Amino acid sequence: MRELSLHILDLVENSVRAGASFVLVTVVENPKKDLLRIVVEDNGSGLSVAPVAALDPFYTTKSGKRTGLGLSLFRSSVEQAGGQLVLRRSEFGGLAVEATMQLSHVDRIPLGDIAATVSSVACTDQDVDLCCLFRVERRECIVRISEIVKELPIAKRGGLAIARQVSETIKARLGTVEAEL
Amino acid sequence: MKLKEIAHELNLRELTPEVPGDASVELVSGHASDLLSEVLTNAPSGSVLVTTLVHMNVIAVSVNASVAAVVFASGAIPDEVVRRKAAEEGIWLYASEESTFNIVGRLYELGLRGRHA
Numbered sequence: 001m002r003e004l005s006l007h008i009l010d011l012v013e014n015s016v017r018a019g020a021s022f023v024l025v026t027v028v029e030n031p032k033k034d035l036l037r038i039v040v041e042d043n044g045s046g047l048s049v050a051p052v053a054a055l056d057p058f059y060t061t062k063s064g065k066r067t068g069l070g071l072s073l074f075r076s077s078v079e080q081a082g083g084q085l086v087l088r089r090s091e092f093g094g095l096a097v098e099a100t101m102q103l104s105h106v107d108r109i110p111l112g113d114i115a116a117t118v119s120s121v122a123c124t125d126q127d128v129d130l131c132c133l134f135r136v137e138r139r140e141c142i143v144r145i146s147e148i149v150k151e152l153p154i155a156k157r158g159g160l161a162i163a164r165q166v167s168e169t170i171k172a173r174l175g176t177v178e179a180e181l
Numbered sequence: 182m183k184l185k186e187i188a189h190e191l192n193l194r195e196l197t198p199e200v201p202g203d204a205s206v207e208l209v210s211g212h213a214s215d216l217l218s219e220v221l222t223n224a225p226s227g228s229v230l231v232t233t234l235v236h237m238n239v240i241a242v243s244v245n246a247s248v249a250a251v252v253f254a255s256g257a258i259p260d261e262v263v264r265r266k267a268a269e270e271g272i273w274l275y276a277s278e279e280s281t282f283n284i285v286g287r288l289y290e291l292g293l294r295g296r297h298a
Contacts, residue, residue: 001218057241058266067241068280073217 004038007074011040011097012121012130013068017061018044020094022129025118027111029103029136036081036103038112041090046089051087074099081108115170118143123163134174143174182291184273186196187229191287193252193275197210197268204273206249211293213285219240223296224248229285235259240267250270254281272295 001007008025015023015028020042028037047054050060055075058144059070074097083101090096101108114132121130124143131144149162185204186268188195212224213231217238224230227249232239235257241252250273253259258276259267267274279282 067245069217069221069238069241069245072241074199076217076234076236092260153237173259 005112005114005117006122010070015042020044027131036105040097042094043092043097044094046095081105115167119163119167122166123159135177194273198269233257
């Protein structure tokens with residue numbers, strides 16, 4: 001995958017399949033330490049196997065499939081940027097996937113269109129409350145889908161309208177924060 | 182052209198001699214990439230993949246995309262666990278000191294073609 005946001009989308013889809021009703025995506029850029037940290041965590045059912053097994057590209061929870069490449073490809077992307085991927089239990093009760101990589105690494109893929117990623121989740125998985133926290137140095141922005149939906153008139157709470165509103169809100173709130181990622 | 186003939190022409194080192202058959206499978210297509218999600222989308226079925234990646238993901242992606250053989254370029258060599266998994270899955274692995282560019286050039290000369298846009 002050419003963008004980290006596509007990996008994030010994949011992880012959120014994993015959370016949805018694990019029965020999560022809440023997913024928190026945290027993206028922290030720390031230029032002083034030259035680090036980029038991405039955490040996707042949820043209140044889903046968590047891992048049913050050891051982390052090392054979940055990272056095996058031949059492990060999948062989907063029936064009828066022989067390979068499960070989502071986490072494995074994310075780990076490769078993180079490692080090629082001098083980083084590491086850790087799977088642990090989230091304080092929300094489900095799984096936390098935490099990636100830390102070198103921000104300036106020549107092989108680090110770009111974050112990509114995070115607004116499109118989050119709005120596509122808002123459109124397709126309306127039962128999941130996705131919350132995103134972006135931080136660059138001391139600037140921070142938080143976008144939570146359930147709060148954006150609440151601001152919409154009830155008649156306009158359809159998938160596409162929600163997605164559009166989520167996308168516009170992220171773009172507006174991210175502003176200069178996103179420009180640096 | 183047969184895989185074993187290609188291996189001979191390019192002086193490739195065979196890494197999975199235990200794969201059944203004598204590599205007499207006919208190859209007509211190839212793909213070169215170090216971005217595995219791109220391989221998943223674009224590698225023709227039954228093709229040879231040229232890459233410098235040696236992770237287990239290469240084997241999983243090759244299974245998924247029905248890649249017949251993998252050539253590791255620029256002296257890259259997978260570890261034993263990866264090698265054994267490929268053999269188990271019936272995927273031929275080869276190694277070369279040559280760069281991806283040079284290997285692909287030779288494969289093209291031998292008549293193999295990549296996916297057309």
